[in-house]
Every structure is written in structure tokens, then in C-alpha cells.
Amino acid sequence: MTWLITGGAGYIGAHVARAMSEAGERVLALDDLSAGVPERLPVGVPLVRGSSLDGELLKRVLADHAVTGVVHLAARKQVAESVAQPTRYYRENVGGLATLLDAVAEAGVRRLVFSSSAAVYGNPDVDLIIEDTPCAPVNPYGETKLTGEWLVRAAGAAHGISTVCLRYFNVAGAAAPELADTGVFNIVPMVFDRLTRGEAPRIFGDDYPTPDGTCVRDYIHVADLAEAHLAAARRLSGLSGDLTVNVGRGEGVSVRELIDVIGEVSGHTRPPVVEGRRPGDAPRAVASAARATEELGWTASRPVREMVESAWRGWQRHHGG
């Protein structure tokens, strides 16, 4: 097998490239470097610089490298940006996927893993989110992921491509400091950012119907997530049809609990300030991790504290602190 990892120079893609190549899979990466960093890729993993919107390039890469499977992570991922630029998100996330699927079908590639998101669910009022929980995304980013899943399943059925859609929950951490996410868009880096500036971390709402009043999420170490991709890629060899799987720990952690862990790990302990709720935040979003265990034989193994410690080492490398 030779696996093409689109978005392979990105935060998660580079972890996937590393996990798969360390497990003995042959991999190469394609990335337009709009957000990617080539140095993240392990030695021996070739990088093709180019876009998932470039069909001719994709066909050439699939043929030249005799690619037999694709892990598609390349996408734009910022919710607020998707609200401001919905056409760009549909064009790049959905259009890029359609172009890729055409090339995959033409090249006779029969295996594909698609990077989806818990954003497809929107804000369901359930204790644990199962894969059959109705999808109702609340922003264009989540819509492009749900539309992407539909497209993956339809193209898979039409062209005999076996597919796995992985719905990631809240990803953080780094397998090595140089692989860390350098953006400040998610809660862990946002809290590091505030604390290292000497500012109090912010909590948006503490009057939710949760044990401590703050929102509850399912945080997963990116190294565990990368291993889920390896498990999905291997599962595809025995699969005909499609599979959709949550990737989370299956355990809820409140914002206040997470901020406490971040304070302990970083040594920057400032009491958080509570501000008003942000529109669109669900009180609770926690995965049922049962299907991932049953279907992929994969379970997250790294505790939240280890995830925060690894994220902190990455933050110090890139930002100081």
C-alpha cells in the first residue's frame, strides 16, 4: 500500500504521516502549505506542494506514486472564518474533496479516510453523542464537513471506494514539540496565550446545566487521533462500503477543569474570569467511543493531563513562556 496524506504538513496530518510511517506504511504528503509546515514531516516522507483543487496534479501524483489509499485532511478549519467566508469554505473544503474523489475514482484507488468533525452534530442535547445522533451543523465549517461525508459515501458507492469518515472531537497536544499546533484557535492554546501574557483565562458562561456550570467537551490527544487514522486505514482492507466513526475519549472535561489542569502544568495559575456565553456553544459535547473500539479496534490511551503537558512543551518551543 502507498498512502497519500493530503494536508500532510498540517498539525494533524503530520502526526498521521508520522504514525503511519512509523508503523511501516509507505506514505507521501500533499499540501499547498497555506497553513502547513514542511519541517513537520518525518524524514523519508516526500511532500508534493499543491492543492486538492488541482485535479491534473492529483491524477499525476496518484499515478506517479502508485497510490493505493488516500487520507484526506486538507481543508480550512476555522469556524469564525467560515461564517465570514462561506463560499470559500464550500469551494475549498467541498470543491477540493470533489476534485480529489474524481481523481481517486479515475486512478482506481479503492480506499479513502476522510477527516470529518464533531461539528457535523451541531449542539445535540444528549449525554453521549453516537454516530446515529442526528447531524445539524450550526456553522458553514460544520456544513462543509457534513456535505463532505455525503459526497464521500456517494462517490464511494458509485466507484467502489471503501471509505471511513472520522469525526474528531476536541484535538490538542503534540507527539513532539516541533509538531505542535502553532495557531491560537482552540481552548488549550488560547489559555496558554492569556496566561503567558499575564492575563486571566476567560470562561464564556458558567451558568450551563453542567456540574460546574461551564461547558463540557471531549478532549483527545493528537497522537491518539493519529493512531485512529492508522487503525482506519488498516480497517479499510477488510471493508466494502463505508464506516463513520467518532474519535474521542468518551469522557467529558469541563472548561473549568481543563483550565485548572493547564494552570498546574504550566505553573501559571491565575483565576479565570467569567464572561457571557458565546452564541452557538453547546453545554456538552462528548463522544460515545464505542464504535471506534468495535470497528477499528482503537481506543484513546493518553490522559488529558498528558495531552496538556505535551501541548505546553509545544507552546514553549514556539512561543516561549
Ligand SMILES: NC(=O)c1ccc[n+]([C@@H]2O[C@H](COP(=O)([O-])OP(=O)(O)OC[C@H]3O[C@@H](n4cnc5c(N)ncnc54)[C@H](O)[C@@H]3O)[C@@H](O)[C@H]2O)c1
Ligand atoms: N484541529 C482540530 O481540532 C480539528 C477538529 C476536527 C476536524 N479537523 C479537521 O482535520 C483536518 C486537519 O486539521 P488541522 O488541525 O491539522 O489543520 P491545519 O490547518 O494544521 O492542516 C490543514 C493542512 O491542509 C493544508 N491545506 C488546506 N487547504 C488545502 C488544499 N486545498 N490543498 C492542499 N492542502 C491544503 C494546509 O496547508 C494545512 O497544512 C482538517 O480537515 C480539519 O477540518 C480538525
